[in-house]
Amino acid sequence: MLSKRPKGLLIVISAPSGTGKTTLTRMLLEEFPHMEFSVSFTTRPPRPGEVNGKDYWFVSKEEFLKRIEEGDFLEWAEVYGNLYGTSKSQVLKALNEGKDVLLDIDPQGALQVKENFPDAVLIFILPPSLKELERRLRKRGTDSEEVIEKRLKIAREEIRRAPLYDYIVVNDSLEVAYARLKSIITAEKFRSSRFLENAPFYIQDEELLRLLTGGEDGKEDTLRANS
Ligand code: ADP
Ligand code: 5GP
Numbered sequence: 465m466l467s468k469r470p471k472g473l474l475i476v477i478s479a480p481s482g483t484g485k486t487t488l489t490r491m492l493l494e495e496f497p498h499m500e501f502s503v504s505f506t507t508r509p510p511r512p513g514e515v516n517g518k519d520y521w522f523v524s525k526e527e528f529l530k531r532i533e534e535g536d537f538l539e540w541a542e543v544y545g546n547l548y549g550t551s552k553s554q555v556l557k558a559l560n561e562g563k564d565v566l567l568d569i570d571p572q573g574a575l576q577v578k579e580n581f582p583d584a585v586l587i588f589i590l591p592p593s594l595k596e597l598e599r600r601l602r603k604r605g606t607d608s609e610e611v612i613e614k615r616l617k618i619a620r621e622e623i624r625r626a627p628l629y630d631y632i633v634v635n636d637s638l639e640v641a642y643a644r645l646k647s648i649i650t651a652e653k654f655r656s657s658r659f660l661e662n663a664p665f666y667i668q669d670e671e672l673l674r675l676l677t678g679g680e681d682g683k684e685d686t687l688r689a690n691s
Contacts, residue, residue, distance in 0.1 A: 469562025470662030472498075473652060474555065474581055476567045476574045479589035480619030482601035484635040488589065489568055491642050492649075500558045502567045505531065508546035511606060521551075539569065539576035544614065548573070564649070571625035578628075585652050587645065588629040592636040594619070 479485040493499055505521045507528050516522050523531075528547045532540060540549030550567055558565045567577065577584050591597035597619060601612050626632050631648050635641040652658065659666070660676060667673055 469498075470653070470658075470665045472500075472559040472562050473564045473649065473658075474559060474567070474577070474584040475564060475649060476569060476577050476584050476586045477589060478569060478571050478574045478586070478622065478625075478629070479635070480591065480597060480622050481615045482597050482604060482619075483589050483591045484600065484638065484641070485568055485589050487638065488635065488642060488645060489566055492566065492645065495646075496564065498563050500563045500565050502550055502555055502558075502565050504548050504550055504567075504569065505537075506546055506548045508544075508548075538580065539573040541570055541572040541576070543570045543572070544618070550577070571622050571628075575625070575628060583658075585631070585648070586629040587631045587633060587648060588626040589641070590623065590626065590632060590634045591619075592634055 477485055477489060489501065493501055503517060503519070503521060505523050505528060507523060507525045508520070510516065510520070510522050514520065514522075525547065528540075528549065531537060531549065536552060537549035538552040538555055540547060542548075548569070550569060550573065555565050555567070567573075569577070571588075574586050578586055591600065594616070598612070598616060601607060601615060607615065633641055633644045633648070663673055663676055667676070
């Protein structure tokens, strides 16, 4: 029996619109029931098929500004002329319940999260080329020509921020990109600092735990004694 759930991982994913971020995050959420998508607040009107509370919390500008004032957001930013923000209480609640939380936010927001939450894992998804990005935006069929041009221009700005992220994944083949994403998440869970914080979840042997966490066990430290 596992003694408790390890504290959740805060995973931030950014990518230029059309790269495949929604597709990849849906795959993660389907495979990992303990992962939670953080539903952002936005002042953007819903697109056909979008559901309030599932895709976004759609709110008025007045309500959004009130929430900023009340300190409700972990981060917020203006993207494509609309306001977007991540609910602080929703994220902290899920992490404390041991859920991994996935944020799909833009680079301005991602860097704010890293500042307030250095433990967060920032992943930037790149398209294989700008030409392919344009093709995917057209294939998705949700934007007008004017909006596509605007998104491509902003994509160049966003890509300049990719070096500030912890990881960069190219979404060429969807299966390969997904495998890369999963291996990053797995590796982060076993980073020694995070592993030690959650050691009782993985290890039930009391002596082993004491050795790992530097607890007293009455034995001489032979590595040090022999050096
Ligand atoms: P984003 O959320 O980054 O804006 P989407 O997930 O909506 O992007 O993907 C944009 C379009 O590209 C969709 O039509 C999607 O099916 C397609 N797509 C996603 N990943 C790939 C891939 N690796 N190869 C080809 N097409 C892809
Ligand atoms: P869309 O309107 O196409 O759903 O999203 C536009 C952009 O806003 C995407 O880059 C998306 O990642 C970003 N975004 C969505 N939610 C948030 C949020 O809560 N905060 C920030 N900073 N960006 C967000």
